[in-house]
Amino acid sequence: MLPIAVAAAMTVASLGLAGSAMAANPRAVLAVPAAVPTAVPGAPAGFTTTWSDDFSGGSNAGLNTGTWKYDTGPGSSFGTGEIETMTSSTSNVFTDGNGHLVLKALHSGSDPNSGWTSGRVETQAATFGAPAGGVVMMQASIQQPNLNTSNGAGYWPAFWMLGSTLRTGTVWPGSGEVDILEDVNSRSSVFGTLHCGVNPGGPCNESTGIGSGERGCGGCQTGYHTYAVQIDRSVSPEQIRWYLDGANYFTVNATQVDATTWANAVDHPFFIIFDLAMGGGFPAAFGGGPNSATASGGQMNIDYVAVYNKAPGGSGGAGQVASGMAGKCLDDLAGATANGTKADLWDCNGTPAQHWQFVGSTLQTSGKCLDVTGFGTANGTLAELWDCNGGANQVWQQGANNSLVNPASGKCLDDPGFATTNGTQLDIWDCNGGVNQKWTMS
Known part of the structure; x- marks a missing residue:
């Protein structure tokens, strides 16, 4: 999740946007038939499966708090300018009984800049990483909120990771953040970003980070697509690679920053986060929102999440x-x-x-x-x-x-x-x- 200062640093890339399918009622949310859940894929060649969750809970059920932690409270506390309140209510965070985790943003009242609730969850485990000489891959199948630029202003879905050292006192962004999926304002896009170093400025140009920029993500509102990142410590220089539906669209090499900055940000385990924010600095950089046309009830649907590892020098390497x-x-x-x-x-x-x-x-x-x-x-x-x-x-x-x-x-x-x-x-x-x-x- 990019901090609020990104609004001053980012420029809007040229992107073909979906036309409004709901011009007559821009606050309506499109109804989507329940998708058939897919099984968690087997490990890619050379990898083994370390951990996964296919969200097989019952209809309108909460998450297993042995596996997941709810991040609750006002979005303003996250330092990104968000305006929602994150809750643990099954109105905002629930399994749907069809093999999906749902994060749902709801609005009450007439002021588009207040009255929003939504959901943010993170793994209890902060153990997902690549040892020296190894590779780790984090992947999820996600349907972004089924909205468009007419009624989706202010929506900010994200699938991302923070360095485990953040939980033990290291200050952001030195502990590292890897944003695997972000989209804003229902632009049918994906952004991949590494945050590291110091804020502001530093070797990673914070608070913008080292990013892919806006990449088109056709059909990502209406269907499930896979978003993944690999941290590869088996190559020299080490790399982080971002993937959309299996295609590598962005890579960061360790040599793009100094060795200490890279090691502090990357060479350790991470924990995984899903959240659906409303408003904040990143949406503001792309036209702002929410506004009076923004629909209540948009949801981010997650089919599965998995972590795969390749051991240093292991068979299959x-x-x-x-x-x-x-x-x-x-x-x-x-x-x-x-x-x-x-x-x-x-x-x-x-x-x-x-x-x-x-x-x-x-x-x-x-x-x-x-x-x-x-x-x-x-x-x-x-x-x-x-x-x-x-x-x-x-x-x-x-x-x-x-x-x-x-x-x-x-x-x-x-x-x-x-x-x-x-x-x-x-x-x-x-x-x-x-x-x-x-x-x-x-």
């Missing part, structure tokens, strides 16, 4: 990727580095062409990423090597039976026709559990 076809490995044909080089099948031989490393959710060798040609989604689309570019066609997750799944296509990396011939180019195909879709880091 780097090495040969052995096929279920005995004696064969995933191979970079002839060790070539040109874009479009075949990702093929070859006798396992331990050469550099078969040394693969998981970097975030990408699988890399020879400085290239394993890539689905042309963002294809059809059975038989070929796999190749290409410059790493953050595209969804370069994201791979561990699936059932040691499969490698490309979430964007919903397909598995496949040895076509159960071939055993060296040089066979791999493709993607419907996941079927076959040995030709089994891939194991060795």
Whole structure:
């Protein structure tokens, strides 16, 4: 959550905005059918699941206070200029009985700048981080409030983390803050930000922080999308990477600040926060709100939240990727580095062409990423090597039976026709559990 001073520092980016679907009644909230909850995804390739919550509580039930802590009181106490009062009431914070956590903002009275209540919760645990040499990934599936720029002014949904050292006395922002999702004024956007150093100014330009700027997030009000961040301490320099629906859209490198600032802000565990604020400095930087047209009852719906870890030097980090076809490995044909080089099948031989490393959710060798040609989604689309570019066609997750799944296509990396011939180019195909879709880091 960006502090109030951001209003003086930020500029409004050009973004195509949704037209008003409710011009006749701008204070109405669109009714949305209850979404079918999705299971918490299995760990991405090379990771293990550390913790998750799928919000399977009953209808209009409160949260498990052994897992979650309610942050209550006036929003003004958070230092961001918010005007709501955060409560633990099931009017504002509840599970819906359909596998979702709901944070709901309600308004009473005629003054748009008072009378708001909403919800903010954080994990009791402050243990989610990456050890030296490891990687941690935090991900949630979220539907932003189903409003638009006509009736959503002032809404400020957020999914973010604060450094555990904040709970033991370290002053913000030195303890670190990683904002995974923020949107303001129902602009159908996403912002990713790192806060660190000192306030004001300092190496992280506080209170603005080091941020992605405004990125379009089409359909994020009307459907669920995944928002994630990875803190990667296995690479040099260390990195924080932000993802929307599996695509890396923003990266911060440790070398962008001094080593002490980075270590104090990043190299420790975090706790996770969800909140739905109203008003404050960030909305003010984008036109202000709430106003007389702002709808009461907008809600932020969370389907699941999960934390995944990759251990330092653990299996699945780097090495040969052995096929279920005995004696064969995933191979970079002839060790070539040109874009479009075949990702093929070859006798396992331990050469550099078969040394693969998981970097975030990408699988890399020879400085290239394993890539689905042309963002294809059809059975038989070929796999190749290409410059790493953050595209969804370069994201791979561990699936059932040691499969490698490309979430964007919903397909598995496949040895076509159960071939055993060296040089066979791999493709993607419907996941079927076959040995030709089994891939194991060795």
